[in-house]
Amino acid sequence: MKTAVQTAKSTLWSLIFADFKEITKARLAVSVVFSSIAGYFLGAVEISYLSLFLLSFGGYCMVGASNAFNQVIEKDLDALMNRTKNRPIPSGRMSVTTAMVIAVVLTIVGLVSLYILNPKTAMFGAISIFLYTSVYTPLKTKTPLSVFVGAFPGAIPFMLGWVAATNEFGIEPGTLFMIQFFWQFPHFWALGWMLDEDYKKGGFKMLPTGKKDKGTALQIIMYTIWMMVISIIPVFGITGRLQLSIVAAILIFAMGLGMLFFAMRLYERKDNKSAKNLMLASVTYITLMQVVYVVDKFI
Template sequence: MQNLSIPQIDTAKVSIVQDFKEITKMRLALSVVFSSLAGYLLGVQTISWQTLSLLAIGGYFMVGASNAFNQIIERDLDALMDRTKNRPIPSGRMSVSTAFIIASIFTILGITVLYVINPKTAMFGAISIFFYVSLYTPLKTKTPLSVFVGAIPGAIPFMLGWVAATNEFGIEPGTLFMIQFFWQFPHFWAIGWFLYDDYKKGGFFMLPTGKRDKGTAVQVLVYTLWTVVTSLIPAFGVTGSLYITPVSALLILLLGVFLLKYAIKLYKIRDAKTAKQLMLASVSYITLLQIIYVADKFLRTWI
């Protein structure tokens, strides 16, 4: 009889790969890279696949570095929360020195790769790391204003792509920055709402009033409205070469109504389930908005 052996999986290698993905927050990093690429496609006249690749690689390095530094600084607090206690450092699977080496190498490689595109892109990438690691991370345990500070590096990627394409900063990348800046608030306050108890264990202040109350719900609603309004500004021809057609503006408006529906629902019900629905709706909103913006530009070019 033939002896059939079942191939064994090298669990050590799987663990190393998984820990690497977790320390750099791969899924989050890829979503940030997506925003950067969308911004690049909006700003470029002729696509350079080399630049596009460099932006994706450099962007991933920069976000991965920020996330690794963040987990080093918050390792003791991460150990207190159910959501984060199994991360590589608090679980003991990765040493602080190993994480620091990864973060440092990623920072150097990220700035270098983005500098090859142009110095402005590297500068904004470096600013993003500085704000996230040196300002946003330590403020999270001190004041709800940390979300405002964190919204700055969070809004840079969409803008960064345009700067990579044009080597210029003006009204167009500024508008892209503002769209993603305002979007951060309903998105992260929704997360802060449904993870409120877990964040409380780590001493994080994520909600504007510090509580899951009417005041927080009102601010979520206001910033959701600002997000939608800002997203529609390019339809009025006041943002330079950044422009969307009335058809695309209508699609964005419909997306905005969809997002506002959940913000209003949170205002009325104020529970964790609705907050999670709002968070998922916000992710859909920003992703589809970027796709619509890019599709609008290229469809106008082809037609």
């Protein structure tokens, strides 16, 4: 009997943990934390493990809070789409009140953690939550420009790590911001292309032309090229302490060419498979690019 009760409790906690991961979008949050840590290593003169912990913990809380607020706001729309109808709120596994409590607690705890690092880091974290929940989320059903607005909070993490390490904002974190800012357009438009039919059920306008056509694919190509150019700007020695060796710049540019290949393939074929390949290539690019930047600094 005791074993059955223990098993039931274990299963209950597993379900609660699973819903927590879902409401905070754990995989996305971890990828954001990874970007922040990369930015921290680029900006830090000396590595502080306490600072890394506060940045990672606070960063997860910030992203988790944004996603929880987002799912509260979009609960009725989420119920209409196949990819989101099984989320905790529309499925009925979590109440709106519980989700709001999670979002508010994560916001407070996250801001406090980032403030302990320095006030600028907390400020940018707060700006990110505000833009994501109060501007980007409502605009998703109004205009494709929502992706442009959403690119601002989405570009903050890479920059945030530098600010956390230095308590300064200048050309270096600004460059990191611009790299991730332009990267988001091909990434999210590829995702929007794949899920266009489902997004339309919820009334979301995610593609720049509103259609899966050559106009959208052409804009993806253009933003990919801008991303490639900005990603290697530090090699020219005009971005302060943010430096990049010639070898690293060539490697990053080559990775960008790989992503551009998939963008051009999407322009040529205009199908979901090509969009998926581009989306996967974009995730690979942003991860490896950040790794190359960090490794290049320390070798």
